[in-house]
Amino acid sequence: MARSMCWHCQSEVKGEYMCGQCVKVQPLSKDLDYFTCMRLPRLLDIDQEKLQETFYDLSRTFHPDFYSNKDDQEQIISLGNSALLNTAYRTLKDPIQRAEYLIRLEAGSVKEIRSNPPADLFDEILELQEDLEEYRSLSTDGDKARMEELRQKLNVNREALEQRQAQMESSLKKKFSEWDVLQRQSPQSTDAREEKDAVLKGMQEILSDKTYVRNIVNDLIETAS
Amino acid sequence: MSRIVGIDLGTTNSLVAYMDGNQPRVVLGQHEQAKVPSIVGMTDNGLIVGEAAKEHLLKDPSRTIYSVKRFMGKSLEDVTDEVKYFPYTLQEKNGVIRIVIGEKTYSPPQVSAMILKELKGRAEAQLKESITKAVITVPAYFNDSQRQATKDAGMIAGLEVLRIINEPTAAALAYGLQEKTRGCIAVYDLGGGTFDISILQLKDGIFEVLATNGNTHLGGDDIDRQVSDVFIKEIKEQFSIDPHNYSDLVQTIRLESERLKVKLSDDVKAKSEVELPDQKGTYQREWTRDELESLANNLIEQTLGPCQLALKDAGLQAAQIDEVVLVGGSTRMPLVRQRVEELFGKKPHCELNPDEVVALGAAVQADILSGNKKDMLLLDVTPLSLGIETMGGVMSALIRRNTTIPTSAKEMFTTYVDGQTSVDIHILQGERELVKDNRSLARFQLKMPPLPAAVPRVEVTFLIDANGMLNVTAKDIRTGEAQSVQVKPSHGLTDDEVEGMVRESFEFAAEDIKQRQVIEARTEADAILMATEKALLRGKSLIKENEVKGIYKILDELKAVKEVDDHRLIRSKISEVEKVTHHLAEVLMDATLKEALESKKLSEVT
Numbered sequence: 110m111a112r113s114m115c116w117h118c119q120s121e122v123k124g125e126y127m128c129g130q131c132v133k134v135q136p137l138s139k140d141l142d143y144f145t146c147m148r149l150p151r152l153l154d155i156d157q158e159k160l161q162e163t164f165y166d167l168s169r170t171f172h173p174d175f176y177s178n179k180d181d182q183e184q185i186i187s188l189g190n191s192a193l194l195n196t197a198y199r200t201l202k203d204p205i206q207r208a209e210y211l212i213r214l215e216a217g218s219v220k221e222i223r224s225n226p227p228a229d230l231f232d233e234i235l236e237l238q239e240d241l242e243e244y245r246s247l248s249t250d251g252d253k254a255r256m257e258e259l260r261q262k263l264n265v266n267r268e269a270l271e272q273r274q275a276q277m278e279s280s281l282k283k284k285f286s287e288w289d290v291l292q293r294q295s296p297q298s299t300d301a302r303e304e305k306d307a308v309l310k311g312m313q314e315i316l317s318d319k320t321y322v323r324n325i326v327n328d329l330i331e332t333a334s
Numbered sequence: 335m336s337r338i339v340g341i342d343l344g345t346t347n348s349l350v351a352y353m354d355g356n357q358p359r360v361v362l363g364q365h366e367q368a369k370v371p372s373i374v375g376m377t378d379n380g381l382i383v384g385e386a387a388k389e390h391l392l393k394d395p396s397r398t399i400y401s402v403k404r405f406m407g408k409s410l411e412d413v414t415d416e417v418k419y420f421p422y423t424l425q426e427k428n429g430v431i432r433i434v435i436g437e438k439t440y441s442p443p444q445v446s447a448m449i450l451k452e453l454k455g456r457a458e459a460q461l462k463e464s465i466t467k468a469v470i471t472v473p474a475y476f477n478d479s480q481r482q483a484t485k486d487a488g489m490i491a492g493l494e495v496l497r498i499i500n501e502p503t504a505a506a507l508a509y510g511l512q513e514k515t516r517g518c519i520a521v522y523d524l525g526g527g528t529f530d531i532s533i534l535q536l537k538d539g540i541f542e543v544l545a546t547n548g549n550t551h552l553g554g555d556d557i558d559r560q561v562s563d564v565f566i567k568e569i570k571e572q573f574s575i576d577p578h579n580y581s582d583l584v585q586t587i588r589l590e591s592e593r594l595k596v597k598l599s600d601d602v603k604a605k606s607e608v609e610l611p612d613q614k615g616t617y618q619r620e621w622t623r624d625e626l627e628s629l630a631n632n633l634i635e636q637t638l639g640p641c642q643l644a645l646k647d648a649g650l651q652a653a654q655i656d657e658v659v660l661v662g663g664s665t666r667m668p669l670v671r672q673r674v675e676e677l678f679g680k681k682p683h684c685e686l687n688p689d690e691v692v693a694l695g696a697a698v699q700a701d702i703l704s705g706n707k708k709d710m711l712l713l714d715v716t717p718l719s720l721g722i723e724t725m726g727g728v729m730s731a732l733i734r735r736n737t738t739i740p741t742s743a744k745e746m747f748t749t750y751v752d753g754q755t756s757v758d759i760h761i762l763q764g765e766r767e768l769v770k771d772n773r774s775l776a777r778f779q780l781k782m783p784p785l786p787a788a789v790p791r792v793e794v795t796f797l798i799d800a801n802g803m804l805n806v807t808a809k810d811i812r813t814g815e816a817q818s819v820q821v822k823p824s825h826g827l828t829d830d831e832v833e834g835m836v837r838e839s840f841e842f843a844a845e846d847i848k849q850r851q852v853i854e855a856r857t858e859a860d861a862i863l864m865a866t867e868k869a870l871l872r873g874k875s876l877i878k879e880n881e882v883k884g885i886y887k888i889l890d891e892l893k894a895v896k897e898v899d900d901h902r903l904i905r906s907k908i909s910e911v912e913k914v915t916h917h918l919a920e921v922l923m924d925a926t927l928k929e930a931l932e933s934k935k936l937s938e939v940t
Contacts (some may be wrong), residue, residue: 165540172711173740173800177496177703188799192742195713199737 136186143197153285164198216309237266260333267329277319284312338467338704339457340696345403345527348372349693350453358697360690361457373400374448376435380849383452395421395581397435404527405431405442407479409825421581429825443483444835447490468493469700471692473528474500475548475717477763478775478804479825490835496703498801502532504695505661517656522674525662527553531641533648542713545647545736547640554664560629561591569617580611598623599666627669647736658682663689713738716798723760727769742797753784774824855901873922888914
């Protein structure tokens with residue numbers, strides 16, 4: 110993390126976060142990615158305990174509580190650094206957010222992760238949506254027998270989708286370790302680019318399917334269980 | 335760095351604490367009492383706060399303000415259900431409640447400032463130094479408007495509020511659990527008017543809040559109300575008078591209900607008595623703890639839902655909680671303790687006085703901020719999701735609830751129409767889908783460069799600081815220039831209004847000082863009058879008749895002047911009296927000496 114110049118005394122900053130000359134805190138670079146910030150390699154299987162340790166350690170360095178005697182500029186920097194640190198920790202702590210962040214980071218050109226229906230489930234889901242619609246409309250004027258019939262059908266669908274979720278979970282895990290293997294072999298992101306991009310793309314597809322299915326399952330639980 | 339005190343600004347009681355070396359201590363007032371009732375009375379002789387105001391409440395309820403915390407950061411609409419319980423009239427101006435007392439109106443921060451000033455004064459008297467900086471606690475579930483109102487109150491009271499800290503987390507700091515614990519703590523805080531639950535993870539001196547939940551409108555006051563309602567109903571039935579027609583009686587009943595509730599925490603039976611007006615007799619009733627609990631049960635149940643939600647957000651099961659801490663006077667109720675114990679499956683901590691623990695924790699946080707304590711750090715969260723209004727009256731969340739603070743979110747804005755020069759932004763807080771179900775925090779207008787539609791790019795940063803309070807900044811991405819943002823709070827005072835109130839509070843202070851000087855001069859005049867009259871009885875015969883007449887005349891003058899509200903006039907008359915009576919004093923002194931000598935001679939003889 111080479112930063113050129115201290116904002117305060119203009120001397121060269123050699124220390125990691127503080128100026129060696131005037132001991133003022135330095136702003137974290139805007140280009141700093143969360144993995145680097147948390148002193149972690151860009152892998153998806155991370156050591157949670159080490160992550161927390163780094164988070165606590167950096168919190169002790171940057172938290173505004175330790176800057177209330179300092180001048181305004183230092184207080185602003187500590188606030189900004191702390192906010193970035195907290196976001197980095199929150200993002201990396203959660204495996205899904207971590208993967209989504211990695212995809213954004215590695216494949217900058219890839220669009221935001223959208224929630225799309227899985228291609229092979231498209232027809233099935235279309236029918237399911239129609240059933241849900243009908244079920245909802247019945248709940249006000251109520252043909253009880255038809256409602257019960259639909260309810261059972263929807264529940265069967267739900268179970269199938271939940272199974273599908275479990276499948277997606279395990280194939281996602283597989284992709285995670287595929288990434289980690291590639292990354293360990295060639296940590297420089299330019300190497301094995303094609304292979305890595307393919308893994309990332311696969312991950313992204315599963316993530317978007319997963320979001321979609323989760324929303325539907327939540328809908329089903331809320332409406333018809 | 336000058337001393338920073340910790341203040342618990344409570345619904346029913348407030349306290350101030352400071353660090354004595356490594357130990358937080360509460361400031362004790364008269365009668366060794368740390369609690370200052372959060373009550374403000376407006377009397378003909380000026381302002382009274384605390385215990386004295388509590389007595390004033392029974393004499394002059396329409397000019398006595400209590401539970402003002404319930405109105406902080408609120409609009410009139412927010413409190414319609416409970417207005418009928420308060421003896422004073424409320425109005426609203428610019429989205430902020432105003433309390434009407436006689437011809438004047440007061441905003442809740444102004445009234446809170448009066449309480450803060452009392453605490454500041456007490457701390458100054460005990461510590462013998464000027465206090466200008468404070469950490470003030472708020473319920474964890476307070477939204478941005480309520481926090482801002484608290485900060486405004488500090489400013490009006492002449493205090494720089496270095497940090498707004500959450501009450502349950504403050505309590506966790508006070509317990510000093512860091513020395514023996516590594517694990518998860520649940521802090522259950524049921525106060526006079528608010529309920530909070532916070533789940534913390536403690537490791538190596540870092541207190542990381544995982545989740546918080548609560549209800550800023552649920553507390554011991556509500557239990558008192560339930561009891562009061564029974565009193566009122568029975569008095570109506572048995573004595574055929576309606577207490578609502580006697581506002582002082584309603585207050586007597588309210589205080590008696592509170593006393594009864596407190597007593598039933600220790601005893602299983604208690605008697606209550608209320609003297610009725612117009613010689614209607616005395617209402618008496620014996621209560622059992624069971625009866626009280628059946629009234630309070632429903633309210634206590636209401637605290638359990640938020641506990642479950644907080645656990646869920648923290649990703650924990652109740653059994654994974656290692657320590658449970660109880661905070662707030664209402665946790666003295668045995669039923670509350672029992673319910674909490676059932677929920678978490680462990681005996682809760684209640685070693686520290688639940689009334690004092692929050693103020694003590696605030697003092698610990700003050701110590702951290704002053705740079706003395708480096709081994710402890712509190713990482714708190716924002717209790718409510720923050721978002722902005724989007725198309726169709728839907729809220730789009732930018733910062734989720736239970737996000738560790740400080741935290742920020744950036745959002746890019748552009749235009750829909752060619753040449754559009756501004757975009758209106760509405761900031762909200764809450765967990766609901768629709769704008770109308772969430773809390774409106776503020777609005778502002780973002781300036782846009784006059785360009786074709788969708789070309790301008792202005793980035794807005796929403797930053798929640800370590801106080802849990804929102805700061806908004808904006809930057810034009812194309813030019814890189816920062817834009818100043820004038821945020822207009824929906825339910826808060828504007829900067830100008832706060833400034834005006836700060837000025838007014840100085841005027842108030844000037845008025846207070848004047849009042850005190852008059853009272854002091856008057857007291858001195860009374861003392862002089864009494865002493866001179868007594869001296870005359872003894873010395874009349876020793877001086878000339880003319881001189882006696884002269885003294886009586888000047889005493890009459892002093893009696894007349896004493897009634898005027900001018901301490902200078904009273905003081906100048908007092909010094910005149912001293913001059914005129916100088917000779918009499920000498921004569922008496924001589925006589926006393928003579929007597930003393932004579933008695934000595936006598937004693938020598940014998």
